[in-house]
Amino acid sequence: GAGVSQSPSNKVTEKGKDVELRCDPISGHTALYWYRQRLGQGLEFLIYFQGNSAPDKSGLPSDRFSAERTGESVSTLTIQRTQQEDSAVYLCASSPLSGNEQFFGPGTRLTVL
Amino acid sequence: AQSVTQLGSHVSVSEGALVLLRCNYSSSVPPYLFWYVQYPNQGLQLLLKYTSAATLVKGINGFEAEFKKSETSFHLTKPSAHMSDAAEYFCAVSDQRTGGGNKLTFGTGTQLKVEL
Numbered sequence: 001g002a003g004v005s006q007s008p009s010n011k012v013t014e015k016g017k018d019v020e021l022r023c024d025p026i027s028g029h030t031a032l033y034w035y036r037q038r039l040g041q042g043l044e045f046l047i048y049f050q051g052n053s054a055p056d057k058s059g060l061p062s063d064r065f066s067a068e069r070t071g072e073s074v075s076t077l078t079i080q081r082t083q084q085e086d087s088a089v090y091l092c093a094s095s096p097l098s099g100n101e102q103f104f105g106p107g108t109r110l111t112v113l
Numbered sequence: 114a115q116s117v118t119q120l121g122s123h124v125s126v127s128e129g130a131l132v133l134l135r136c137n138y139s140s141s142v143p144p145y146l147f148w149y150v151q152y153p154n155q156g157l158q159l160l161l162k163y164t165s166a167a168t169l170v171k172g173i174n175g176f177e178a179e180f181k182k183s184e185t186s187f188h189l190t191k192p193s194a195h196m197s198d199a200a201e202y203f204c205a206v207s208d209q210r211t212g213g214g215n216k217l218t219f220g221t222g223t224q225l226k227v228e229l
Contacts, residue, residue: 042219100145100215104156
């Protein structure tokens, strides 16, 4: 079956611009996660959605970052007024309600010039 | 709070040699532990996971890991390295909650190089 998909695969933007990243989770997966992977570092948790519950935003690094998810479908991560330190690969993952394994998408590589 | 330490950001082995990638964790609650592999320009793929059943866990591609509570370790091993094993490996921990919500805390990764 289809896995987690993300778009765009690559995004180059100028400092100060807003960007929007998209994640399509595996159908039926109730949980959705966003992580950030900076060059040479591990993954940092950003935000987590579970069904219609309030999202866990504890990992968002600043108020320039926000994310939305409609029901149990697509999620968008928005970064406003991008900075060079936002350059990273942004990974999305989803998991089923009863499972503990997260299935990752291929990521979006964001470059802020 | 949870944390993961992966000793050795780069490991190089000869083809056919033993692979040992080290992972130590810190967790105030019983953990779930995971090893993921990332090939160039790809997302993360689960290799194996420990979820409080057997302490010796077997995964895909001949990898296995042993959960040692006394040592707070979850080292990844493979008896004989293959060229196709060259990739970056991440150890991760989450707490044992049901119903999802298992946000993962990752180590900084170990790049495995396999030489002829």
